[in-house]
Amino acid sequence: MIILNNCFERINDTTVITIGTFDGVHKGHQKILKRLENVKQEKKLKSIVFTFYPHPRKIVQQYPEIKLLSTKDEKIQLLQQYRIDYLMFCPFTKEFSNMEPEMFVKYLADCFHIKHVIIGYNHRFGKERKGDVYTFISLQSQYGFEVEQIPAETINEIDISSTKIRNYLMKGDIEQANQLLGYSYFLKGKVIDGKKLGRSIGIPTANIQIEDRDKLIPPNGVYCVDVIVNKKQYKGVMNIGVNPTTDHDFSQKIEVHILNFNDDIYHQEIEVRFIKRIRDEIKFASIDALKNQILKDIQECSL
Incomplete structure (x- = not known):
């Protein structure tokens, strides 16, 4: 796994990409990552996990006191098992947060030669978080990639999210948090x-x-x-x-x-x-x- 820390590094390979914060790399993330690995093999593409550092909420929220499930090093450790070719830690800044969603998609297409995008059902991106899976779908013909949406992963009808896991941990409910994480x-x-x-x-x-x-x-x-x-x-x-x-x-x-x-x-x-x-x-x-x-x-x- 090659780790990149500059948003504007280019990759010459054709790729399958997924985008997100992946805090905790929980069961919902794991479903996306397993699908990423399968598409990589099926289409003979290189895989990219595109994430951010620091966490976007620390930059865009008025009170950036969010506590994280995984540090940068821990996230690398958790992601290594998924045979990812490139792990991009894009430095998240105020300027980056103000990029229009359509420009973000163009940037991804230009830098990473994407042929397949895998995106979670609730992922939002771009200025004012206006971008979502439908932004990618509207631009897939223009840039020549396919979009695949991963629906909500649920356990006993409880949606998995990093926020839910944080809340369980902050209450001391370790066993419920571990169930959603898929590990201790x-x-x-x-x-x-x-x-x-x-x-x-x-x-x-x-x-x-x-x-x-x-x-x-x-x-x-x-x-x-x-x-x-x-x-x-x-x-x-x-x-x-x-x-x-x-x-x-x-x-x-x-x-x-x-x-x-x-x-x-x-x-x-x-x-x-x-x-x-x-x-x-x-x-x-x-x-x-x-x-x-x-x-x-x-x-x-x-x-």
């Missing part, structure tokens, strides 16, 4: 120094620093997780919160106890996959009471 929601971060309180009570934790401030962090609480360290998977218990029993600075911390693991992983990047939320963060009367509860959490997450 995850985050990556570097292990940094902490107070080592966990180690002092026999339950060491890895404190994780998330570099991308736009990454959606589920709400404070305790979670059963899987942890990927050096390509090996372990069960774990993660706490997200302010550690009210021991700390008084009210700053959010993300730390995970990895079961049956005692290696030194300071300054390494690890991946944490959320399985389920098991309880709220609680202020305990003593360190012993905290330890007893953590041992119960470990037992629940080890099943």
